[in-house]
Amino acid sequence: MADIIPVKTGRAYDIHLGRGILAETGRLAAGVARTRKAVIVTDTHVGPLYGARITASLEAAGFEAPLYAFEAGEASKNMRTLQALYRFFAQSDLTRADLVVALGGGVVGDAAGFAAATYMRGVDFIQVPTTLLAQVDSSVGGKTAVDLPEGKNLAGAFWQPRLVVCDPDVLDTLDDENFACGMGEVAKHACIRSRALYDRLLACGDIRAELPEIIAENVRIKRDVVEHDEREKGERMLLNFGHTLGHAIEKCLHYTGISHGAAVAAGMHLITLHAEQNGLTPPGTATRIDTLLKKYGLPTASPLPLEEVVHAALNDKKRAGGSIHLVLLKGIGDAFIHTVPVADLPAFFGLSA
Ligand SMILES: NC(=O)c1ccc[n+]([C@@H]2O[C@H](COP(=O)([O-])OP(=O)(O)OC[C@H]3O[C@@H](n4cnc5c(N)ncnc54)[C@H](O)[C@@H]3O)[C@@H](O)[C@H]2O)c1
Ligand SMILES: O=C(O)C(=O)C[C@@H](O)[C@H](O)[C@H](O)COP(=O)(O)O
Numbered sequence: 001m002a003d004i005i006p007v008k009t010g011r012a013y014d015i016h017l018g019r020g021i022l023a024e025t026g027r028l029a030a031g032v033a034r035t036r037k038a039v040i041v042t043d044t045h046v047g048p049l050y051g052a053r054i055t056a057s058l059e060a061a062g063f064e065a066p067l068y069a070f071e072a073g074e075a076s077k078n079m080r081t082l083q084a085l086y087r088f089f090a091q092s093d094l095t096r097a098d099l100v101v102a103l104g105g106g107v108v109g110d111a112a113g114f115a116a117a118t119y120m121r122g123v124d125f126i127q128v129p130t131t132l133l134a135q136v137d138s139s140v141g142g143k144t145a146v147d148l149p150e151g152k153n154l155a156g157a158f159w160q161p162r163l164v165v166c167d168p169d170v171l172d173t174l175d176d177e178n179f180a181c182g183m184g185e186v187a188k189h190a191c192i193r194s195r196a197l198y199d200r201l202l203a204c205g206d207i208r209a210e211l212p213e214i215i216a217e218n219v220r221i222k223r224d225v226v227e228h229d230e231r232e233k234g235e236r237m238l239l240n241f242g243h244t245l246g247h248a249i250e251k252c253l254h255y256t257g258i259s260h261g262a263a264v265a266a267g268m269h270l271i272t273l274h275a276e277q278n279g280l281t282p283p284g285t286a287t288r289i290d291t292l293l294k295k296y297g298l299p300t301a302s303p304l305p306l307e308e309v310v311h312a313a314l315n316d317k318k319r320a321g322g323s324i325h326l327v328l329l330k331g332i333g334d335a336f337i338h339t340v341p342v343a344d345l346p347a348f349f350g351l352s353a
């Protein structure tokens with residue numbers, strides 16, 4: 001039985017969530033598409049696992065659906081892949097009225113979404129998320145982007161999908177490390193918005209057994225935030241909890257060797273530890289985060305010296321002129337924005353300028 005979660009952003013769409021719903025992709029896509037032509041974008045891990053199934057579903061609904069798979073991994077979320085996607089779209093005769101189908105994790109969703117947002121100044125796309133991270137976070141809300149050597153997600157666009165097809169069954173093939181990566185964003189949602197979710201995660205014996213429900217709860221948390229603040233003028237910044245340091249860690253490691261969720265996990269713990277030391281977050285909060293993250297196999301320390309990470313964070317996207325917006329916690333489930341002058345960021349982390 002599928003759950004339909006509506007998202008009322010400027011361009012509204014539905015998230016269809018249910019076990020086995022991948023096979024319904026063609027039928028659901030036909031309900032939003034203007035033509036029967038779609039380009040499937042995926043990666044070299046997901047293509048062999050689910051490419052044939054989604055192609056069959058789209059073809060059964062009358063779509064012509066060529067498929068392009070780029071090398072799996074964060075290191076592919078770049079301008080080179082973007083150009084390859086544009087060229088595949090052109091060679092496949094994709095028109096402005098056709099559809100892009102992003103089949104994969106957050107890397108595929110972000111890169112294919114940005115290609116769709118910019119090819120011919122905008123082609124419709126649908127998200128078919130296949131990682132926990134993509135199902136609970138990246139397929140919702142319309143942020144699309146690629147990384148630059150200078151920073152994470154620096155080239156991007158807000159481009160809402162026409163539809164999200166979310167099938168928890170595909171997570172059966174996801175390895176433990178990438179599952180844990182998704183748990184980083186789940187923990188983030190709990191930390192910023194839901195003490196009840198935090199308690200549930202801490203008490204839970206077998207998270208995989210509770211998945212459809214956990215995914216739906218997380219999707220609703222994110223959906224509510226983006227409906228209030230689609231273009232990140234205020235409240236949506238809270239979804240960046242842990243990302244100021246997390247993104248900096250990913251950049252310093254050249255987008256290899258650590259997953260996004262693991263980097264964010266370390267970022268959430270570290271910033272909370274320092275917020276406590278600055279008297280901005282109640283003592284004990286960082287320990288609570290540490291306990292939850294460790295339970296789900298996530299790191300809570302930086303793999304790099306803090307000086308290097310903080311320096312790399314100075315050009316974070318949450319900077320506005322000479323100030324930077326930090327996301328901190330008043331307690332578990334309650335986040336707020338704390339703005340500091342960029343020059344004071346090292347001192348916030350107990351470092352000299
Ligand atoms: N747009 C947003 O709002 C948003 C939100 C959070 C994260 N992100 C971005 O998402 C990216 C991380 O996403 P991710 O963790 O999904 O990484 P990913 O897309 O690289 O997927 C992780 C790995 O899992 C493999 N995989 C995917 N689905 C699988 C499946 N069902 N079975 C087996 N293997 C599978 C992939 O091929 C890859 O090797 C980062 O670039 C991050 O910046 C974006
Ligand atoms: O959707 C959002 O808003 C988020 O911040 C979700 C984050 O988990 C995600 O990593 C996002 O891509 C970060 O956005 P950025 O603007 O900091 O690049």
Ligand SMILES: [Zn+2]
Pocket residue numbers: 185243260264
């Ligand atoms: Zn994230």
